[in-house]
Amino acid sequence: MDQIDARSKMLGVGKVSKVITKLAVPAIIGMLVNAVYNFVDTMFVSWIxxxxxxxxxxxxxxxxxxxxxxxxxxxxxxxxxxxxxxxxxxxxxxxxxxxxxxxxxxxxxxxxxxxxxxxxxxxxxxxxxxxxxxxxxxxxxxxxxxxxxxxxxxxxxxxxxxxxxxxxxxxxxxxxxxxxxxxxxxxxxxxxxxxxxxxxxxxxxxxxxxxxxxxxxxxxxxxxxxxxxxxxxxxxxxxxxxxxxxxxxxxxxxxxxxxxxxxxxxxxYSTEAVAAIGIVSKIFMMGFYALLGYTQGFLPVAGYNYGAKKYQRVLDAIKVSNKVSTIYCVIVFAVFTIFARPIVMIFRPEPVVADIAIKGLRIWAISMPVLGYSMVINMLFQAIGKAKEAALLSISRQGIMLIPLLLILPKLFDLNGVLSAQPIADVMTFILTMILGIIVNKELNKLNDGDKKISKAA
Incomplete structure (x- = not known):
């Protein structure tokens, strides 16, 4: 019971930013372990x-x-x-x-x-x-x-x-x-x-x-x-x-x-193009998995406080998580854009593969700044039990949005269409997330205002 009470106190009373960080660190480590493995595995294979x-x-x-x-x-x-x-x-x-x-x-x-x-x-x-x-x-x-x-x-x-x-x-x-x-x-x-x-x-x-x-x-x-x-x-x-x-x-x-x-x-287009996309996806995974780990720290904080009807803490958690995740994503965008060549060259690709991968990494990085908000709101819907919205957003990025783009864009823009499909899908998912996010934010503010009125009346 002591452990349960301590965890409840942490989630319901502790400073929101510190609680999210404390819960996020183990998740980030776990996700980065997977990302590093994929990165290194791909690096060795690319050397062949x-x-x-x-x-x-x-x-x-x-x-x-x-x-x-x-x-x-x-x-x-x-x-x-x-x-x-x-x-x-x-x-x-x-x-x-x-x-x-x-x-x-x-x-x-x-x-x-x-x-x-x-x-x-x-x-x-x-x-x-x-x-x-x-x-x-x-x-x-x-x-x-x-x-x-x-x-x-x-x-x-x-x-x-x-x-x-x-x-x-x-x-x-x-x-x-x-x-x-x-x-x-x-x-x-x-x-x-x-x-x-x-x-x-x-x-x-x-x-x-x-x-x-x-x-x-x-x-x-x-x-x-x-x-x-x-x-x-x-x-x-x-x-x-x-x-x-x-x-x-x-x-x-x-x-x-x-x-x-x-x-x-x-x-x-070429075998080189397939190899280049493999390199780009593994590099991008390094940045994305850390973000995913952070949002897993946000989820229990939002879920616990929503269940406890502490709506202001839920709103605070959303604000903090959006700020931290967006700053992180902007930094990753800058790193991938500025240092695309040295990062790609770790894989020792042939010149043609390197050129495609460098271009592809910079294109994929364009959508990175909007991923933080998208992931936080997705986790929010999971945390507060809105299964339909959570499922819709989960299958949008690499399903509903991406699959049609992969069927259409290459016919219009050749290899550039292939490279652009994922970031465009990310931006489209962000727009959908923003619409749903505005709606849920209004709901939470309404619930919070109602609680304040009840507290004043009491």
Missing amino acids: GTNAMSAAQVGFPVFMILVAFGQLFGIGGSSYTSRLLGESKKEEASKTITVVYITTVISGIVLGICGLVFLNPLVNMFGANSDNLSYTLAYTSILFVGAPFILGNMALNNMLRAEGSAIASMCGLMLGAVLNIILDPIFIFVFDMGVGGAALATIIAQGITTLFLLSYYIRKKSVVRMKLSRFKPSKKIYSEVFKIGLPTLIRQLLASISIGLMNKAATG
Whole structure:
């Protein structure tokens, strides 16, 4: 109770800016670990050559599909588990995590088999061509073999966070990233496995991380227990998991389709263009993931105070978060624009790839200043339970807005159309977010004014 009271006091009474920062720092670290891993992984692959780099970019949507299904079970399962723990139903929570994890592993095996059977048409759909096909097949086939580890790892990370073991989850993320960074050059260059070595390094790192996270349950360090005897699937468990997990799955699949369409459009111009987009997306991810981590610190502050009817604190949290995130995004915009060349050259690209990537990074950076506001308002809708608005904004940036642009702009502006699609989608999403943000801000101010009147009357 002391911990619960202390957390409640922090969220409901503590200085808003300090509370958000305190909650955001671990999330930022966790997100940056993922971003750094992706950055370094791409860097090593790019050192092999343009065809290998383009193959990894074509294979990235495959990895995202596997992550999407992992999040379906991980986020859905963690949400239901945390609610059960809140209701003091520890036995039911233990049963749930057992069912969710075993189902996740089985799903990974099924997805892996299906992926290997339909591997050629799948990679062709995501932008493979004659230059990079052999590299792409080598990369994606290993990813599908390791699918049970990718999905299982995602599920375990989320379920440990659900029971409050955030440090264990963060350690798992960091272990996986560090192992991947160490194994990448060994398999790629020492064992001369090329792009297939990068995929194998990923799977081995995921496998070891899975064992590390499972050890928390095996050594009984977790709050809930995972046992085979508790594997009792039920309609109730799956309905609760899918209710929360399906929107995340859909959002991630749309993002995967968007990247596939971007690759396909770039392939129409050259393999170098595909490689360049791969470099740009990984650099951009470094800036975006830190922003995402910060807004995850904002979410519980807004949610708690909205539930407690402390609307002024919600408004204060929005104001502070918009200010901090926008300043950060403007700084990232400046860094990406001014230092585009030296950042891109870390990947040692060929001259043609470098020119496209430098141009692409500067174009993508144009929309960076508006992303802070978009992300804060998106998280706000999630925090206060406005599921429809949150879902709409979540699928807009890399779904509703981006997919049509990728189908239209390349036909009008060639490669510039491919490079411009994402930032234009970001600006369009910002406009939609601003409209919804103005509406919700008015609602919050109205609720706050009502509370002030009640307080004065009392």
